[in-house]
Amino acid sequence: xxxxxxxxxxxxxxxxxxxxxxxxxxxxxxxxxxxxxxxxxxxxxxxxxxxxxxxxxxxxxxxxxxxxx
Numbered sequence: 599x600x601x602x603x604x605x606x607x608x609x610x611x612x613x614x615x616x617x618x619x620x621x622x623x624x625x626x627x628x629x630x631x632x633x634x635x636x637x638x639x640x641x642x643x644x645x646x647x648x649x650x651x652x653x654x655x656x657x658x659x660x661x662x663x664x665x666x667x
Contacts, residue, residue: 601634609639614646615657622661 609617621643624630631639647654 601638605635606638609635609642612642613657614643614650614654615660617643617646618654618657618661622663 612620617639620630621639630636
């Protein structure tokens with residue numbers, strides 16, 4: 599299924615912390631990380647990391663690896 603412009607805009611509006619949280623804690627096989635949308639989410643996260651590595655590192659520390667309650 600092709601990704602809609604609305605979905606793309608929604609991803610673009612997510613903070614690096616929100617994208618990292620999704621990437622780490624959404625269960626494997628979730629449709630948000632399948633197909634075109636999944637590729638776009640990962641590319642967007644990589645772009646945010648490249649553009650501001652310090653903010654990415656801080657967001658990574660803030661998110662951690664524990665499942666949020």
